[in-house]
Amino acid sequence: MRIITGEYGGRKLKAVPGNNTRPTTDKVKESIFNIIGPYFDGGNCLDLFAGSGGLSIEAISRGMDKAVLIDRDPLALKTIKENIAVTKEPEKFEVYRNDANRSLDLLKGKKKFDLLFLDPPYAKQEIEKQIEKIIASDLLNNKAIIICELDKHTHLKETIGAAISFRKELYGSTQIVMYEYINDQEETNE
Template sequence: MRIITGEYGGRKLKAVPGNNTRPTTDKVKESIFNIIGPYFDGGACLDLFAGSGGLAIEAVSRGMDKAVLIDQDPLAIKTIKENINVTKEPGKFDVYRNDANRAIDLLKGNKKFDLLFLDPPYAKQEIEKQIEKIIDSGLLNDEAIIICEVDKRTHLKEKIGAATAYRNEIYGASQIVMYEYVSNTEETNE
């Protein structure tokens, strides 16, 4: 695994030891950023199931100002911190060991994000509920992008609150579903 491009491009990242995390492959990561970016002019990123931290670190490498990384696995937190050290800019990253749902509650009223990554363990997915909770908590800036990585057999709603799916890609056993949050649309669930 590596940081693909941007300010930290080419630097190697560590994977979380063991089988509890499933890192996003470099190929999938590059495809995601080619679709949503590939570069950013500032902004803040939230990675709710950060694993090794690769997606959020890539986002900052490509121009995001700041990233918040959440994971509840102590080995993941250790790996994230080691990977952030590779950037030599630890001040751009906040790392918290916490459950995703509790983290949403703690972030409420403190931060707003332009980019959100949701890549939970496939067996423990609550993505639709978590997106609704994030929207209800006011954590997203207008036109924020939400990237969900799920099992390819998972079907996510096309509309979740004020977030609308605009792209769906299959990569092996994984599916990437991309949403855009637009705060001034009527919020209805279908």
């Protein structure tokens, strides 16, 4: 595993030891970022099931300002911190050991995000409920992108609240579903 491009491009990342996490392959990660825009002009990123932290680190490498990474596995947290150290910019990252749903309650009213990664363990997916909760908690900026990584047999709705699916891709047994959050109230104020 590595950081593909951007400020930290080419640096190696560690995978979480054991079988509790499933790292996003470099091929899938590169494809995701080629679709959503290879580089960013700032913004905040939330990685709700961070694993090794590879997706958020890639987002920061490509121009996001800050990333919040959440995982409850102690081995994942240790790996995330080791991978963040590779960037030599730990101030751009906040890492929390917490349950995904509980962390959403804690973030409510404190931060808003422009990019969201949802890559839960395949057997424990509640992606639609989590997106609904994220929207209800007002955690997304208008036009935020939501990236969901799931098993190829899992079906997600085309629209979840104000999040509208704009792309689906299959990579072997992995499916990527991308949503854009459109807040009509913010749209009319612009």
